[in-house]
Amino acid sequence: xxxxxxxxxxxxxxxxxxxxxxxxxxxxxxxxxxxxxxxxxxxxxxxxxxxxxxxxxxxxxxxxxxxxxxxxxxxxxxxxxxxxxxxxxxxxxxxxxxxxxxxxxxxxxxxxxxxxxxxxxxxxxxxxxxxxxxxxxxxxxxxxxxxxxxxxxxxxxxxxxxxxxxxxxxxxxxxxxxxxxxxxxxxxxxxxxxxxxxxxxxxxxxxxxxxxxxxxxxxxxxxxxxxxxxxxxxxxxxxxxxxxxxxxxxxxxxxxxxxxxxxxxxxxxxxxxxxxxxxxxxxxxxxxxxxxxxxxxxxxxxxxxxxxxxx
Numbered sequence: 001x002x003x004x005x006x007x008x009x010x011x012x013x014x015x016x017x018x019x020x021x022x023x024x025x026x027x028x029x030x031x032x033x034x035x036x037x038x039x040x041x042x043x044x045x046x047x048x049x050x051x052x053x054x055x056x057x058x059x060x061x062x063x064x065x066x067x068x069x070x071x072x073x074x075x076x077x078x079x080x081x082x083x084x085x086x087x088x089x090x091x092x093x094x095x096x097x098x099x100x101x102x103x104x105x106x107x108x109x110x111x112x113x114x115x116x117x118x119x120x121x122x123x124x125x126x127x128x129x130x131x132x133x134x135x136x137x138x139x140x141x142x143x144x145x146x147x148x149x150x151x152x153x154x155x156x157x158x159x160x161x162x163x164x165x166x167x168x169x170x171x172x173x174x175x176x177x178x179x180x181x182x183x184x185x186x187x188x189x190x191x192x193x194x195x196x197x198x199x200x201x202x203x204x205x206x207x208x209x210x211x212x213x214x215x216x217x218x219x220x221x222x223x224x225x226x227x228x229x230x231x232x233x234x235x236x237x238x239x240x241x242x243x244x245x246x247x248x249x250x251x252x253x254x255x256x257x258x259x260x261x262x263x264x265x266x267x268x269x270x271x272x273x274x275x276x277x278x279x280x281x282x283x284x285x286x287x288x289x290x291x292x293x294x295x296x297x298x299x300x301x302x303x304x305x306x307x308x309x310x311x
Contacts, residue, residue, distance in 0.1 A: 047296065245288050
């Protein structure tokens with residue numbers, strides 16, 4: 001759809017247009033993923049919020065992670081399901097800019113929350129006697145609010161930057177949602193300001209939590225290796241293994257999306273990474289945390305027992 005010298009009011013998300021005969025099957029697959037994501041993360045959020053036993057620093061961060069997972073899936077999957085079922089792949093200009101805002105907000109916030117969780121594990125393992133001093137509920141709540149606030153302001157900046165772009169050659173986005181990379185490729189105006197922000201302030205903001213996470217785990221692993229007994233090392237490592245698994249999934253997916261060399265760029269690969277980040281990982285995160293956390297498993301068993309008793 002050519003739009004020479006015109007201002008567009010809507011975009012067309014192509015989604016998986018190259019698989020026309022699989023649209024209905026994809027609908028049911030992603031519907032199952034979305035429902036599982038909402039159920040799993042809602043359950044863990046309610047568990048951490050309403051059970052006084054879980055009102056501890058680590059679970060504040062886990063509650064934030066569940067909210068982030070539900071939010072990101074809800075930003076991408078409902079519209080994708082609509083495309084699969086009805087073929088309505090049009091998204092308004094304002095809707096597209098809203099997706100840009102929420103994508104940046106959630107991505108930056110998750111970076112920071114994961115870094116805060118890494119610091120939490122570092123203090124718990126390397127300085128256990130001082131844990132309550134460094135990681136009080138007030139400190140963890142403040143770290144969470146600061147993460148969301150910084151993510152909010154960076155989301156505003158990117159939404160403003162992309163709103164100032166002109167799109168005059170085409171309005172077709174070969175992606176699953178209004179991601180920054182395809183929008184920059186689509187824009188016919190100068191995007192050097194956006195690229196400067198991405199490789200300047202945004203890179204610095206990303207480097208801080210990434211560096212904090214890396215340094216925290218260097219100290220954690222060093223401390224674990226100093227433990228004499230094999231059982232002690234295993235028990236200590238198990239307290240941070242779920243968080244480390246989520247970090248590897250998160251960073252692996254994002255690095256695959258945004259740090260691949262241009263020579264190997266493929267929009268089809270970007271779609272796969274987007275599905276992993278928006279659908280599969282948010283669905284798996286509650287399982288990763290609950291399956292590796294005995295307290296969570298015990299609480300879920302008590303809830304199940306209460307439900308069966310009431311029935």
